[in-house]
Amino acid sequence: MKNQDIIKLNDLRQQGKGAAEIAETLNLPLNTVKSYLRRHPEADTSRVCPQCGKPVVQKEGRKEKKFCSDKCRNQWWNSHQSEIKKEAYYTLVCQFCGKEFESYGNQRRKFCSRKCYGNHRKKLAGKVFSG
Template sequence: MNLYDKQKILKLRSQGLSYAKIAEATGIPKGTVKWFLTKNATERDEPKCKNCGKPLKITPGKKAKQFCCDQCRWEWWHKHRNLYKPKKTMTCNFCGKVFSYFGKNRKYCCRACYLRGRYGSQ
């Protein structure tokens, strides 16, 4: 594990990722990630609100919270909800390029292709 890996692990951990997720993202075995983080336990490991970064109180015996308040939870999901939308992929009917999009079904990658494909102008 080099310095770059270590920084990456710490960064991912500070974003609240689990050992398993960090292992997955970095390709480093979970055991190594856990060992490294236990050894390097710093304030970064203190739970912080994912939205505002405010340190969270730990209630022993309760599941760790991710947000300091409902307002923060709402704001965070509002900001990140696009990340969780299923992405669809499609081959452009005009140029054949594979593109991805959200929401309503599309047949063309862009407006220019849509116009050319639909009205046949060059």
């Protein structure tokens, strides 16, 4: 079955259609539709992957999933960059070189790069040993 067939099948299933009616509507073999329905009893038709249309299987007691896999999640976010909430960007000043830099999600960051952090540590070590 193609992804489009799965999406249509889930829509018809949500409307309360039976296997025979779904098979006839989608022009699929009845046993194919029955097998799909039997293999996916837990598939909540209201939760389908926005990237590929497959049902999203939710494990009980876990955070609600929106995508069927990490691959689909990454593909969707890479193709929808404008929808990312960029609220956690902070403009900071590097304590070693004084250059302004942006940090995502961490407003307590002190250095713009690992290189500046390393140079800062070397500078401190030099003061301790020479002083």
